[in-house]
Amino acid sequence: MNFQQLKYAVVVAEAGSFREAARRLFMAQSSLSTAIKELEADYQIQIFERTKRGVFITDQGAEFLSYARDVLSQVEVLENRYLGANTKRLFSVSGQHYDFVSETFAQLVAEDEDQGHDYRLLETSTNQVLDDVRTAYSELGILYINDYNKKVIKQFLSRYDLEFYALGTFANHIFVGNNHPLADYEVVGLEDLKAYPSLSFAQDQGSSQQLIEETFLPLEHQQGTVYVSDRATAINVLVETPAYLLGTGILTSQFQHLMKTIPLAESQYGQVGYIQRRYQELSVIAQQFITLLQANVPLSDGENR
Template identity: 45%
Template sequence: MNLQQLRYVITVAKYGTFREAARQLYMAQSSLSSSIKDLEEEYGIQIFERSKKGIEITKEGAMLLEFADQIVAQADQLDYRYLSATENRRLFSVSSQHYDFASEGFARLVSEKKEESLNFRFLETSTSKVMEDVRDAVSEVGFIYLNDFNGKVIKQYLEAFDLKFDPLIVFQPHVFLSEFHPLAKKERITQEELHPYPVISFDQSKNSTLQLMEESIQVDQNVQRISASDRATVLNLLSVTNGYLVGSGLLKSNTQDHIVVVPMDVDQKNTIGFIYSKVRPLSAISKRYMEIVRELLEGDQRIELTDHID
């Protein structure tokens, strides 16, 4: 077994066919198939079931894929730290659900520390990937949220991954809308009023449960859904459609042109917090980043800033 074979398995699982995976890897399909067959023979398992209709990953293959994701992520992290860096620069990395304040705080950190020997990386990704990134040391700090609906499931992940949840803010759900949306001028919005309109959401990883969605309220599953993986696309969708996004209501950067934020008429508290490893001590740069984020959020009337947990 070698790392390249594990990367091949991950790519085939991602794209669903050997043909497309080979195209993405810039290699012959026969070479890709042969390499994975060698891995299957080495471990005595079948990773993919092949048929004229395509491929499906087997139960054994799915288990191997979990290990492959972790091993490749850790190997990539070693490369980032020791091979890709220049002038012995260290890497500070953050993984987050799609929060404007997290990226704005990150930009302020980079500006403040631009003279230091550091490389910086900010990853906006799915809920499960945030937790996996911090577990695997791809990132030192992450952001997720908890509430009564998702809390039990998220806490199970955190416990299994040896991660600590450090509460940052408590917020009530808010609706992000275009300033031209029919509901944009309301003081508060009910869930019933949102029902005729499509919900815009951030795309999650394959097979994610409802508890891993980023929506802070449970949205009717029968309404039209539009999803995207990045904030820029979501903001564009909000600007040109009658869709809406449910979130914290916090916009701290200059991305809010033509977007309004209206509180929801629901009695529900949600807590956004930092996550980090229980077994790896936080670096000084991580602690400074967390301070900057707290300073950024101080005084915002839409949230309750929590006390830091040492």
């Protein structure tokens, strides 16, 4: 197997036929077919089912192509870093949806006077954060761990050879817009929330329910759940509707004036922290980012950091 063969397989899958794939790759169809057969022989699987109606991807092939795309993505990162014209180093961090992370990220970029790095911040699903760090797509990941999800999260950390380092320990809060009926409450209970819809950040299809980002499961008998994938939409929903979001209560950005955070009476504690690959020596820029994170995350609730 070589990387070129992986690329051939991905192009065939995208093109839907060997003829079209060969045209895109500027090679003979017979040579392409031979390369794919060698790849299938090497791994003792059938990636494509060849019929008169065209090429179809087998179940084995779908799984194999998923891994192939991951590998090719990492090869592209390496080539861009070491062989491309751009000699700047890329610092990438993936995280759940926290405004203190984006604030810290912006501060990091602003302090780079020499413009010696390229930067990437990805706000994404819990599973994707874990996978991004596992595959070195991101050097660091930001996650929330509590009693409900820690067993599953720790299984992923062990399986992916990752380490979690806590930044702080926080009690559960709700986020609501300033005009929400509960906005003036000093403390809210779970019963108070059942009359209102919840807001939740969407996770990957098929993900374990224990990988949800929120600090509690959606309540029974509530007025439905609104799923979003980005913080901007979440903020708009909270400001314009009676929805609420369960979270850590950390709110550090310019959006503070648009909403309120209220402690939950049935509060539990959880930890916000960063993950990295085990035994990894962090880059200087990653260490700077962590230092800024530690300064920007508020003091822990009830427990020492």
